[in-house]
Amino acid sequence: xxxxxxxxxxxxxxxxxxxxxxxxxxxxxxxxxYLKIYYGKLxxxxxxHKWLSYGNDGKHPGCDQSYFSRREFSFTLDNDIxxxxxxxxxxxxxxxxxxxxxxxxxxxxxxxxxxxxxKNAYAQTGDNVFTPMERELIFDIDMTDYDDIRYCxxxxxxxxxxxxxxxxxxxxxDTALRDDFGFNHIxxxxxxxRGVHCWVCDGKARxxxxxxxxxxxxxxxxxxxxENSHKKVSLTGLALHPFLSRSYTEVLRNFFETKLxxxxxxxxxxxxxxxxxxxxxDQSVTSELRGKWQENRRSxxxxxxxNVIRWEQLKHTLQSGKQKVQGLRRCVEEIVFSYTYPRLxxxxxxxxxxxxxxxxxVHPKTGRVCVPIxxxxxxxxxxxxVPTLSKLLEELNMGGVRSEVDNVWDGTSLGQSIRIFRSSxxxxxxxxxxxxxxxxxxxxxxxxxNSITW
Numbered sequence: 001x002x003x004x005x006x007x008x009x010x011x012x013x014x015x016x017x018x019x020x021x022x023x024x025x026x027x028x029x030x031x032x033x034y035l036k037i038y039y040g041k042l043x044x045x046x047x048x049h050k051w052l053s054y055g056n057d058g059k060h061p062g063c064d065q066s067y068f069s070r071r072e073f074s075f076t077l078d079n080d081i082x083x084x085x086x087x088x089x090x091x092x093x094x095x096x097x098x099x100x101x102x103x104x105x106x107x108x109x110x111x112x113x114x115x116x117x118x119k120n121a122y123a124q125t126g127d128n129v130f131t132p133m134e135r136e137l138i139f140d141i142d143m144t145d146y147d148d149i150r151y152c153x154x155x156x157x158x159x160x161x162x163x164x165x166x167x168x169x170x171x172x173x174d175t176a177l178r179d180d181f182g183f184n185h186i187x188x189x190x191x192x193x194r195g196v197h198c199w200v201c202d203g204k205a206r207x208x209x210x211x212x213x214x215x216x217x218x219x220x221x222x223x224x225x226x227e228n229s230h231k232k233v234s235l236t237g238l239a240l241h242p243f244l245s246r247s248y249t250e251v252l253r254n255f256f257e258t259k260l261x262x263x264x265x266x267x268x269x270x271x272x273x274x275x276x277x278x279x280x281x282d283q284s285v286t287s288e289l290r291g292k293w294q295e296n297r298r299s300x301x302x303x304x305x306x307n308v309i310r311w312e313q314l315k316h317t318l319q320s321g322k323q324k325v326q327g328l329r330r331c332v333e334e335i336v337f338s339y340t341y342p343r344l345x346x347x348x349x350x351x352x353x354x355x356x357x358x359x360x361x362v363h364p365k366t367g368r369v370c371v372p373i374x375x376x377x378x379x380x381x382x383x384x385x386v387p388t389l390s391k392l393l394e395e396l397n398m399g400g401v402r403s404e405v406d407n408v409w410d411g412t413s414l415g416q417s418i419r420i421f422r423s424s425x426x427x428x429x430x431x432x433x434x435x436x437x438x439x440x441x442x443x444x445x446x447x448x449x450n451s452i453t454w
Contacts, residue, residue, distance in 0.1 A: 030367045032078060034389050036102050042392060042409045043098070043360055044418050049091035051426055052108070054203075055433030057090075062441030070133070072109030072116040074355055075101055084109075084355075085116040104364045107355035110135035111206075132352040134207055137183075137200035137216065140356065141169045144194060145343040151264050151272070156365070158194045158383060161263045166196050167378050168255050169342035172247045173198060173220065174375040180243055181216065185429040187421075188373040190386060192363025196373065197356055201429055203436055210351055217349040219243075222341050231279050233337040235330050248333060252340045257311065260339060267310035270294070279338065280318070280331050289314055359421070362389050371417035374424050387413040 049068070050057065056067035073086045073094070083101075088094040098106070110132035114122055119130045143162065147154050152161040170188055177183045177200060187199040208216070222244065223232055240248065260266065267273045273293060277286045293310055318331050348354050361370045367388040373381050395412040409415050 030362065030364050030389055032102055034393055035104070035362060036099070037393060037396070038362060038389055039098050039102060041396060042412065042414055044409065044421070045091060045095045045098070047418065047421060047426060048358070048360065049094060050430060051201075054201075054206075055430055055437050058434070058437075060434070060437055060441065062437045062444075066115075067111065069115055070113070071111050072355075074107040074109060075103035076105040076107070077101060077103055085119055087115050087117040106358040106361050108358050109355050110352045135352040135354075137205040137208060137213060138348055138354070138356050139173060139198035139200075140191075140195065140345040140348040141166065141173075141198075141342055142191075142195040142345065145345075148275075149264065149266075149339045156194050160382065160384065163383055164255065164259060164263075164379075165340070167381070168251060168340055170196060170198075170373065170375050170378045171251050172342055173344075175246075175251075176220070176243055180219075185425065185432065186375065187359070187425050188375050188378070189359045190368070190371050190373055190381070190383060191357065192361065192368045192370040192386075193366050197370075199356075199359075203433070213352070214350040217344065217346050220342065220344055221346065222337055223343050231281075231334070231338075233334045233341065235334050235337065240333070244337075247341070248336065252336050256336045256340050257308075261307040261311055262305055265307055266339070267293075267307040273310060276314070276335055279335055280328070282328055285317055285328065289317060360417075369414060369417070371414070372421045372425065374420050376424075387417065 052071055053068045056063045056065065069087055069089045071087060072084070073088070074082070074084045075086060075097075076082055086097070088097060109116070111134040112119075113129055113131050113133050116130075122130050143150075143153075143158050143166065144155060146162065146165050150162040150165070153159050174186060174188070177186055177198075183200050183202045183205055185201040187201060189197045189199070191197055222235075224234070235244070239245070265272065266276065270293075274290075277290060280286050289310075292313060314335075315332050318328055348356065357370060359370050359372060362368070363370065367390060368383070368386045369388070369392075371386055392412050392414055396408070399411045407415075409418055
């Protein structure tokens with residue numbers, strides 16, 4: 001099959017590499033031809049449109065027919081060509097543009113007061129009418145922000161030893177968003193490489209002001225250090241805030257003691273345990289522990305985990321009766337928070353006009369699809385088994401997929417991810433949106449009747 005035929009997206013397709021390969025194998029490269037087939041055959045454009053329309057694509061008289069067309073989309077094209085402020089009237093126009101331009105990345109922005117594609121025309125009028133009206137409350141958590149406490153990987157690399165840090169972040173943030181703020185429609189998405197994104201899609205979340213968004217982001221802010229500060233978490237007061245207390249007792253402490261201690265070998269070398277000792281403000285305590293560990297480093301029983309032993313010694317020393325100062329007793333909690341608490345990119349969450357990568361994009365560096373993560377099953381999520389572009393094309397080849405078949409993705413490894421998106425997020429969201437539209441319409445109708453009566 002020729003490359004031109006691949007680009008045409010013929011129905012019966014075999015994706016050939018640069019050389020003869022066994023069976024239906026597809027080369028690992030991420031390239032434009034593969035991406036065209038992905039957008040043409042697998043990208044769930046209808047679900048994507050339904051989500052971002054929030055029920056306004058229906059025929060109910062309360063629907064805002066202009067809603068979707070006021071949403072900003074940004075495309076990153078081949079050779080890092082960056083195109084902002086795009087907008088589309090409906091699903092067909094969006095689909096045609098994606099297939100034609102084949103973006104390496106799709107970013108989603110705010111819903112503006114007017115069509116973003118016409119922003120320059122409105123700007124010439126002199127009126128400041130181009131303003132963001134709605135935007136999902138978003139959170140961005142990146143594994144590179146944990147590089148000071150993970151020793152298995154660094155930078156863009158991620159493995160199954162450090163990925164649980166993302167799992168813990170999902171558990172802590174998701175629980176607080178639901179229990180403390182009353183949000184219900186929350187979408188978690190794998191970034192495709194080294195992190196996770198969170199989309200809070202309730203109507204009241206989408207209509208938050210920048211100031212309100214900043215207040216919510218600040219609510220979650222515990223980790224305040226940088227690479228030059230020894231103590232990056234400071235827990236003040238006689239008791240922890242209920243949110244922090246719940247996070248500590250239900251999630252963080254157990255994860256730190258049963259998994260992170262050993263998986264990252266936090267006390268295995270002098271360099272590593274010194275980093276922890278630096279968080280304790282009492283030199284007599286640190287000297288006692290340091291002396292104990294240096295003396296016993298050769299005589300310790302090899303069958304016992306040195307990380308667990310030293311952590312228990314540290315806890316006993318700090319929490320013993322002789323340590324009357326509240327600050328020292330709080331050090332144990334501060335250490336756990338420093339190593340396990342979610343590290344958010346605060347600026348992403350504060351502003352309505354901030355862009356965030358769309359779900360179901362393909363990451364150009366890894367070839368992995370940005371698939372949804374079910375927060376109730378997040379412990380089972382494995383980033384190393386996420387569908388990749390080459391794997392999906394192999395599966396298409398093996399299935400002999402034709403364009404007239406509905407739900408082509410259902411026969412691929414992407415199918416489960418789309419089913420999760422629909423069942424755990426999209427369907428409950430749309431039900432809620434339709435109820436909200438109906439309620440709002442009835443309220444306006446009643447007000448109108450009352451005004452006529454007067």
